[in-house]
């Protein structure tokens with residue numbers, strides 16, 4: 090594998106994990122033209138290095154800091170990130186150890202830090218003699234599972250003994266999960282066509298149209314993807330739209346729609362409904378259009394703020410609203426591991442308040458007998474059951490109508506899904522949903 094791919098990984102990680110903590114999103118950073126110019130194997134290495142270092146950042150950095158006599162200067166951040174890439178490759182991939190050790194001194198020269206070549210060689214050689222699993226056992230959970238302290242403490246407060254299973258699940262490699270477009274084919278037919286294409290496709294029990302591929306492939310290689318037969322969507326994320334019910338030709342609002350995963354699903358499920366897709370981010374809203382175009386489906390797109398309906402609402406009540414609210418994303422850390430290093434406890438206070446304002450602002454837009462499905466990809470009680478319990482206290486015309494058995498742990502309102510612990514083969518993300526019915 091070329092050193093240039095590793096060089097690009099260091100450059101991307103420098104943007105995603107800067108020392109001041111104000112990093113770019115990993116997905117955005119990986120959407121660079123340089124990545125697009127790589128061949129598929131190099132692209133795979135780049136993605137793996139960036140995701141792997143973000144996923145195991147604290148654990149790797151802790152061990153590295155103990156090998157150095159004094160901390161590296163801020164200007165040597167690229168060298169530090171190169172070392173973390175090397176450690177990740179040695180400890181978490183099957184690549185040949187000698188090839189990995191040899192690649193990094195050369196990379197230091199390309200980083201214009203020839204002084205670090207010897208250090209890198211010595212540190213990586215030492216790492217080959219360590220047993221990372223045994224090392225991890227000796228460390229406190231936030232270091233072992235690479236979590237910020239505040240998140241570990243919050244999980245312990247919210248979930249007690251189950252916090253450690255959540256932490257372990259957050260380090261798993263997620264499968265590629267697909268949603269079958271029911272307008273075009275059945276799940277069985279999709280399973281058959283994926284298997285015929287040589288892919289290890291399995292149905293997911295919790296969601297009727299979900300299929301996982303344990304060995305992800307680029308989506309363009311999936312049969313029918315370009316024609317909208319399949320979409321990428323986690324199995325738990327497929328459940329909120331399945332909880333929605335609207336009468337024939339009803340009116341449906343997807344209140345935080347972009348990039349349109351659930352808008353597409355709602356359009357597949359309710360082709361005769363009037364579907365309004367709202368988001369306050371114009372650039373993300375364009376991705377809703379792209380998604381719907383690929384599916385051959387349509388919705389009315391509106392740029393607007395879900396917490397302030399006056400400017401965009403036409404005054405006609407909705408039969409159902411899906412509020413897939415902005416949240417901490419703590420349920421999808423295995424898919425977005427950079428989020429661990431970008432979120433701050435203060436963000437959480439602002440998110441919880443925004444979610445409450447959205448719930449209160451959208452509730453009057455629902456007709457009596459109609460419903461609002463609230464969803465987050467969060468594993469924090471304040472954004473989930475506590476948020477909905479508080480809503481139910483504020484609104485005497487609302488009741489919790491979430492189907493029993495939807496969640497995997499008992500909570501005060503709605504349904505909380507934990508990601509299956511490692512033994513559960515990582516079939517879906519952590520998610521929360523509540524169906525609220527208007528009396």
Ligand SMILES: C[S@@+](CC[C@H](N)C(=O)[O-])C[C@H]1O[C@@H](n2cnc3c(N)ncnc32)[C@H](O)[C@@H]1O
Pocket residue numbers: 344345346347348349350351352367368369370373393394395396413414415416
């Ligand atoms: C969790 S994402 C939605 C994902 C989407 N439902 C899907 O399935 O693809 C949350 C979305 O809320 C949008 N958002 C944040 N604040 C908003 C607001 N005040 N009004 C409307 N949309 C907002 C964000 O731009 C983001 O696209």
